[in-house]
Amino acid sequence: MKIESLDLPDEVIRFYLCSGIKELYPPQAQTIEKGLLDGNNILAAIPTASGKTLLAELAMLKAIANGGKALYIVPLRALATEKFERFRSFSSIAVKKGGLKVGISTGDFESRDEWLGSNDIIVATSEKTDSLLRNETSWMQEITTIVVDEVHLLDSANRGPTLEVTLTKLMKLNPGCQIIALSATVGNAYEVADWLKAKLVLSEWRPTDLHEGVYYGGNINYRSSQKRIDTLTPDDAINLLLDTLHDGGQCLVFESSRKNCVAFAKRAGTKVSELLDKPTRNSLDEIVEQIIENGETEASNILAQCVRNGTAFHHAGLNSAHRKLVEDGFRDNKIRVICSTPTLAAGLNLPARRVIIRSYRRYDSNYGMQPIPVLDYKQMAGRAGRPHLDPYGESVLIARSYDEMEGLFNNYVDADAEDIWSKLGTENALRTHILSTIVNGFATTRDGLMEFIEATFFAHQNDTWSIVEVVDECLTFLRGNKMLEGEETLLPTSLGRLISTLYIDPLSGAYIIDGLKKAEHITDLTLMHLICKTPDMKQLYMRSCDYEIINDFVLSHSEEFAEIPPRSSELDYEWFLGEVKTALLILDWINEKSLDSITRKFNVGDGDVHAFADIAEWLMHSTSRLAGLLSLEMNSDAGMMAQILEKRIHYGASPELIELVSIRGIGRVRARKLYDNGLKTVDDIRKSDIGTVSSLIGQKTAAKLFGEIGIHLKVVSDESGKIIQKTMDSLMENEQRTFSDFDKYI
Known part of the structure; x- marks a missing residue:
């Protein structure tokens, strides 16, 4: 057509x-x-x-x-x-x-x-x-x-x-x-x-044929043929990717964990680097410079070394700048191999000649290592083959025995993706959506609510009688926490409307409100723990080495918690310690601990710290709004404290730096250098000279900083040669030219 x-x-x-x-x-x-x-x-x-x-x-x-x-x-x-x-x-x-x-x-x-x-x-x-x-x-x-x-x-x-x-x-x-x-x-x-x-x-039609196979015994085995792979190293996956690279293709390797991704990218790099020509090495060096410039952690250095060798790792622990650099480097065929957790299979457009699924098992906190669903396998395998660039795409699982190979063919290669099922039928899933449905007027009675649920995919798959009890439990919870009122007609309260528009789980709202009312002495820690207690905040796992440290911290700061569960309730107390550990990560962030120290201390990635901070900022904003609504019932300045914390979480900075970090392009590290050297406000910077600021944060960043606060720079000449001058004038055409000259000069 x-x-x-x-x-x-x-x-x-x-x-x-x-x-x-x-x-x-x-x-x-x-x-x-x-x-x-x-x-x-x-x-x-x-x-x-x-x-x-x-x-x-x-x-x-x-x-x-x-x-x-x-x-x-x-x-x-x-x-x-x-x-x-x-x-x-x-x-x-x-x-x-x-x-x-x-x-x-x-x-x-x-x-x-x-x-x-x-x-x-x-x-x-x-x-x-x-x-x-x-x-x-x-x-x-x-x-x-x-x-x-x-x-x-x-x-x-x-x-x-x-x-x-x-x-x-x-x-x-x-x-x-x-x-x-x-x-x-x-x-x-x-x-x-x-x-x-x-x-x-x-349809199963693809513009590039997909060959799905299982590697075993030195061969990629298909249902009706085999392809011999040279054994150049003891690692089967490295042999597979070297075969692809020798043939002019690129590889995606999927691993079960971040740790394994990093380890494989490092190992593979020692072999891939031998295949790189000089122009490719020069291109990779440019990416490496940007990785180092956009990183503050040891993980950045490891990523830089991998990229220098033509490989990379990709997972949610990377910061967004690093993820983009890796993705763009791979699209441009500069990075030859990416080892990833399944994040790359979730829709990003990064196809490769060969996809190697090095591990088809994934860790589950309840059941240990479990086989991945067929749907996940199909998502990963579907990344194989770049349209109009590759003659075909290959997806390869790795087996260690003949029986395992047969199992992989039966359970993945020849299997159909599982049916998808609605997950709406639990109280955790329904609670927030029932409140928003009533607040927005999609339903105003219990019968109207059930009529709305009849239109969902859940009702399309199930009889709605199975969900009636859960709906009633949600309504009881919402009424009990003063988010809804009325029996025949369901009416949202001002609290219910606020929680719905804040986009938080009603249970989160209930926890925050209850904590604000119970807390006798509200501090930064009090508020930070309150938001980390909510179901909207993801929790850090407790490691064996954490228990004594976190428990000692709780004992020495016990008056700052709204409520501490009894130690006799082991499960509740362990969960509480995880909440405290999460709160301590955010506190380290706003107290300007280095990203490297935070990632090492909490065993997380750079990207994780930013993800925790994003959620915490949203929940702290919600806390300030809820505290404002409760101000008539409470005699505290919790709302104002939460507002200040919200800004601090956004920038990862102490209160005295907020004015400086609010300037675009001046992060918390540069702001601290300026502040500690006497440039504590925008006005201080206005009165300063370009040489002083440049010595602290670099010439190009200094030039941008002055531009952000309305002071533009120009190059003039005197007897000693070129010098830089500030001007308070608005940026006119001739000044745009001289600013460009300044860029060249520095």
Whole structure:
């Protein structure tokens, strides 16, 4: 099917023809035939790299040309950024007066983001979409096309209930809206399509053939053939990747843990480095410089050494700058091998010639090492093969015996992905969504609430009588904690409305409120522990060496905790110690302990520290708002303390640095240098000279700093040669030129 034959505006057709896309893949053509451009709901369950995103683009552009607005829902922030960058290229398509606009929203769960309504395509995570609905953002009713990427995540215990309820609300809010659901792996695709009232496109077609095999006995074994692999090292996975590199390809290696990822990337690097030519080494050195510049921990140095050798590791413990450097380096074929935890299989566009699944077992805190689901295997295997670049893609599992090889063929290579099941039927999942459903007016009675639940995927799969008791328990909890009132008619209280818009679990709200009321002496530790007690905060695990240290800390600061469980209740007390340990990590962060010392002390990654800080900032903001609501009942300054802590968590800094770290580009490390050398305020910097500031934070950063506070620099000449001068004038054309000269000068 030719692009130019589609029922699309001429501008859209020209855009794709100029992009080199002239013909549709078979699954794409099948989707068109099922009414994609006629407004039909579609579930496309087709392999990775088979053109799912193009389907969404065509439907969105057709809708926008007809005056509509599109919402693109993704599971991850990184994926949101990737899609946003792609859709920005549509700005040149003149399908409407004023041009096509694209917006993105992934954070700040208490914001309506009304400004986004001026965009034609809005990219958002499922959690952000849910929060926009809770905050009654007006433009949500204008959406005419909804794209749900990675819809199989309905099966996720963490993300599934939010995605499910969000889709249910959107279908009720915009009953005529077109829904396009995308996934590479849905076992029960017919059931999901039926729930969405969607036409199903089910295909195994790929633009690049995928060969799935199991390595054993020196060969990659397929069902009907073998491929011999030279044994160059004792490590089977390294032999497999060297075979790929010798053939001009790249490798993704999936490991079961972060520790194993790092170890494998280091080992593989000693062999991969031998294959690198000088231009590649020079390109890698440039990436290494950026890694070091964007890192403060020993892990940064390890990553830099791996990249220098042509390998890298990728997991959630890396900071966002390092993850992007690794991803871009791999896309540009500079980094030849990435060893990753399954994070890379969750939607990021990073295909490779060969995918090696080094371990098909993953640690479960309840059951130990367990085999991964088939769905996860299919997601990883689907990364194999770069369209138009590789002649084929290969996915290889590694077996250590013949019986294990046969088991891997039966359980993974030849197996179908598991059915996905709604995870909405528990009190933990329902509690927050019942409150938001009532607050937003989707239900005002118990019967109305059950009617809403009847529209969910859970009800599509199960009889709703099985959930009635859980719903009643949630309602009892919400009434008991003064978030709802009324029996016949369910009415949210001001507290209930606030908790819903803050986007926190009602149980988190109850814990915070109870703690604020019980605490006799509120300190930073009191508030930090309160937020770490909530179910919204992920907890650090207790290691054997932690118990004595954390317990001693609790004993010496006992008056600062709102409540300490009795030690006789071993499980409760151990959980409490984990909460305290988590609180201590955030306290180290705001007290300006180095990232390196924090990551070593708590055995976490740079990215983990930032992730903990992001959640803590959100929960501390919620605490300040809740304390404000309770101010008439409480005689304390907890609200003001929480506001200050919120800012400190955001910047990772002591109170005296807040003014300096608020300047863009001046992080806590540079701010501390300035402060300790007498430059304690913006006014102090204004009065200072470029030489003094440059000696502390470097010339380029100093130049940017002066620009941020409205002081611009220019190069002038005198008898001694070039010197730098400050000017308070606004940046005019001639000053833009001299500022550019200054950049060259430094």
